[in-house]
Amino acid sequence: MFKKILIANRGEIACRVAATARRMAVRTVAVYSDADAHANHVRACEESVHIGGSAPKDSYLRWEKILAAAKATGAEAVHPGYGFLSENEEFAQACADAGLAFIGPPPSAIKAMGLKAESKQLMEKAGVPLVPGYHGSDQHPELLQREADRIGYPVLIKASAGGGGKGMRVVEKKGDFAAALASCQREAINSFGDDAVLIERYVQRPRHIEIQVFGDTQGHYVYLFERDCSVQRRHQKVLEEAPAPGMTEAMRKQMGEAAVAAARAVNYVGAGTVEFIVEQRDDGHMNFFFMEMNTRLQVEHPVTEAITGLDLVEWQLRVAAGESLPLKQEQLQIHGHAIEARICAENPDNNFLPATGTLHVYRKPAQHTAFQRSRVRIDDGVREGGVISPFYDSMIAKLIVHGSTREEALARLDQALAQTHIVGVATNVQFLCGILRTDSFAHAKLDTALIERERDVLFDREPLGLPLAAAASIARTLLAEAATATADPFSRRDGWQVQGVTVRPFEFEFRSETKTAELRYLHDGALSLKVGDVAGPLEIGSFPSGEIELQFNGQRHTLNVYEDPSAVHVFAADGATKITTVDRLAHAGDTHAEGGRLTAPMPGKVASFAVRAGDKVSRGQPLAVMEAMKMEHTITAPSDGTVEELLFAPGDQVAEGAELLRLAGAAPAT
Incomplete structure (x- = not known):
């Protein structure tokens, strides 16, 4: 058995491999990028080596750096995990050439199965059943279109070197094939460096x-x-x-x-x-x-x-x-x-x-x-x-x-x-x-x-509802206030009074709508809460573990409630939700966003623009394609308009919320 191995990966799979190696008394070496300097997989291994920048192409895909790290640390074998270099026959061969065991199949097997078209031809010879389709080497778009027409729609376009859903499109009708092929090939070349595809019958059910x-x-x-x-x-x-x-x-x-x-x-x-x-x-x-x-x-x-x-x-x-x-x-x-x-x-x-x-x-x-x-x-x-x-x-x-x-x-x-x-x-x-x-x-x-x-x-579901979410948020507020209250009853913020009833209003943002609630402090110290049409006694308790016990609207709940800068998050046995307390003073100076702006929905890279300045566009028309976390995302026009300006170039990294382009005459982007 090996005495020491290098794990050429990150995240949970690197931690997973390290756990077994530790149990088998095999020492482990981690490699890490700038972004992963303090990652769990680095801590999980006995040794670690920095191999480059945060982007995979600058670190986890640089196999020459990984091999150098293995040699420098005395590792005898390399475990590739999954993703990155795990199915790269050149890396597997380089490990062998460097005298390192590759904890995976031989390079010849990776190569044979790596290209889907060739592997299917191999499987046909081995008597393994195949889906009807085209697996040939001729990749001319007109030929691929004819093959798709021959197979019959719907068809599946799949990157020959692909995996993980990248470079894959289902095409329902002939008129959509060309655009889907171009998108599939673009994603394939970015993910795998190979834009070859195969076409297959899309199997129903x-x-x-x-x-x-x-x-x-x-x-x-x-x-x-x-x-x-x-x-x-x-x-x-x-x-x-x-x-x-x-x-x-x-x-x-x-x-x-x-x-x-x-x-x-x-x-x-x-x-x-x-x-x-x-x-x-x-x-x-x-x-x-x-x-x-x-x-x-x-x-x-x-x-x-x-x-x-x-x-x-x-x-x-x-x-x-x-x-x-x-x-x-x-x-x-x-x-x-x-x-x-x-x-x-x-x-x-x-x-x-x-x-x-x-x-x-x-x-x-x-x-x-x-x-x-x-x-x-x-x-x-x-x-x-x-x-x-x-x-x-x-x-x-x-x-x-x-x-x-x-x-x-x-x-x-x-x-x-x-x-x-x-x-x-x-x-x-x-x-x-x-x-x-x-x-x-x-x-x-x-x-x-x-x-x-x-x-x-499955989508747009709300498992807990406003009354429970509001009650949980208020309960968290009251418990926090009670924890900081002084012995002087006249300085307390919990509504204590000598007689009568005090009403304390709360305002929330819940599922993009403004909602109100009224908390009543009764003279005997009891609480009553009204949220919309739901009203009734409110009883609150807490456990040493931090859980909140809440009884409202005829039901008892044990909840975990957390607060971050954006919202209060409520977790219950039936699900979770979030609600935001509205501070009117904090929002007094807010103004509405200007119209015609299109922003990045997440941090990532601008892959391409489908329009130029001066182009007239229609609602729903593709404008740009972004890449993030190995996937493509298309940004479309929110309404009719004219492209006024492109604010980035293909290849640029952008932050979430960054304005990508401006449309003149467009309705406000939402």
């Missing part, structure tokens, strides 16, 4: 089911069962579970053996994932087709660990060190059910735009037992007070639960998400809670359109 495979240097292979990753947004996974609901033993064996055949075809070594798209027919039968093979450890590997009781990183280290696979196929078993939720810094109600900022509050549910088969497990690389920057992926953490049945795992995940409190950065936590409670997910009616199908109950 598809499920995304993948098989975890492992191979060793002695030619042994196993499959560690399947994961269902059908719940996706923008072609990126949101929730993953194992085993796949509704999977029969016969189909599991058929898919597992097909995945092993795919691995054998490229002499695969180490951990890999063969991804299949599964077509659900009306008669209940399911057909599966090869999509791609990810030649690395997957983000969702913890659900496989949970149902098998195995540590896949340990398997990676042992296989890379030349050992045989620890178990044979007949020794592998499934125990219970596991679900993983990806907690991301993003705003689901605003097209999942990524968010940045400081984690003012980051509270997690308690973890239980060893991580291989824990009831609740959190994989993360952040801590309270840390910063979510625009340079890397938006994922904050992975929350993994395990239960004896799917229903038990589902209930446990719902509870754990409710105990996850994040303030300072917009997240998808409440959105995830909403998915769990949909009829589709609860009853395992899974396909990649689940989120769109349940749109009405």
Whole structure:
């Protein structure tokens, strides 16, 4: 076994690899960028080496610096994690040339599976089922258009060198193909340095089911069962579970053996994932087709660990060190059910735009037992007070639960998400809670359109409501005042009086509307609250843990309430919300924003402008494309107008709220 390895990655996967290495008495070396100088993964390793600037191209993609760090620290092997250089055959070969073990497959396997078109040709020879499509090398736009017309719409355009939903577009009709192709190629060249694409039939009611495979240097292979990753947004996974609901033993064996055949075809070594798209027919039968093979450890590997009781990183280290696979196929078993939720810094109600900022509050549910088969497990690389920057992926953490049945795992995940409190950065936590409670997910009616199908109950939802939010905010105010009150009753701010009733007004901003509340201090010390049409006694208490006990409107609640510079954040068992106390004196000098301004919805880079100064535009017309956290975002015209001025150039980095361009004659931007 290795004595020391270098982890060529950051964030939660670097922390994850370091945890297994520590358990195996293998020393670890971290590499870090300027932005990650104080990151958790640096603390998780015994040694660390600075390798460059904050942008990945200046640090985590500079493999010559990574190899120099490995040599300087005496590391014997390099673990690439996932993302960055994990599927770069040149990096894998450079490790070998430098005398370092690459904890992953051989460069030839990465190359064979890295280009989707070529890999599908290889899979066809190996007898692995394929989706009808075009996987050729001729990339002329007119040819691609003809191929799409031949296949029949809807079609899926997919970057040949891509992954993670980048460089991927669904095209519903012929007239939309050219624009979608150009956007897909632009995103592909920016993300992977290769704009080649493939065209496939877009499978209706598809499920995304993948098989975890492992191979060793002695030619042994196993499959560690399947994961269902059908719940996706923008072609990126949101929730993953194992085993796949509704999977029969016969189909599991058929898919597992097909995945092993795919691995054998490229002499695969180490951990890999063969991804299949599964077509659900009306008669209940399911057909599966090869999509791609990810030649690395997957983000969702913890659900496989949970149902098998195995540590896949340990398997990676042992296989890379030349050992045989620890178990044979007949020794592998499934125990219970596991679900993983990806907690991301993003705003689901605003097209999942990524968010940045400081984690003012980051509270997690308690973890239980060893991580291989824990009831609740959190994989993360952040801590309270840390910063979510625009340079890397938006994922904050992975929350993994395990239960004896799917229903038990589902209930446990719902509870754990409710105990996850994040303030300072917009997240998808409440959105995830909403998915769990949909009829589709609860009853395992899974396909990649689940989120769109349940749109009405998933977006713009308010789980707690104004009365509870206002009562919680007022309770926090009163408890804070009581904590600082003096013994002199006449200097108290809690409404104490000798007789009569005192009314104290509060004004709030809640879901973009101004709301009022009246708190009444009764002569006997009791409180009464009126919020809109809801009125009644208010009783407040607190626990040493900081939780607030509140009774109002005939219900008792135990809440966690936090305040940041922008709002009061309320967390309850049924969900979370935020509310802002309005200070009229503070807003007395505010003026309305001028019309015609278009601003960046998040920090990032200007990828391109679709217009020039002087162009006339129509409402909804694309004006500019921004890149942030590895994704493209299109800014459109809020109304008809004329482009007055472009304020940045393609390639410029901009802050959230920066004015990108001005439109003359446009309505005020909102």
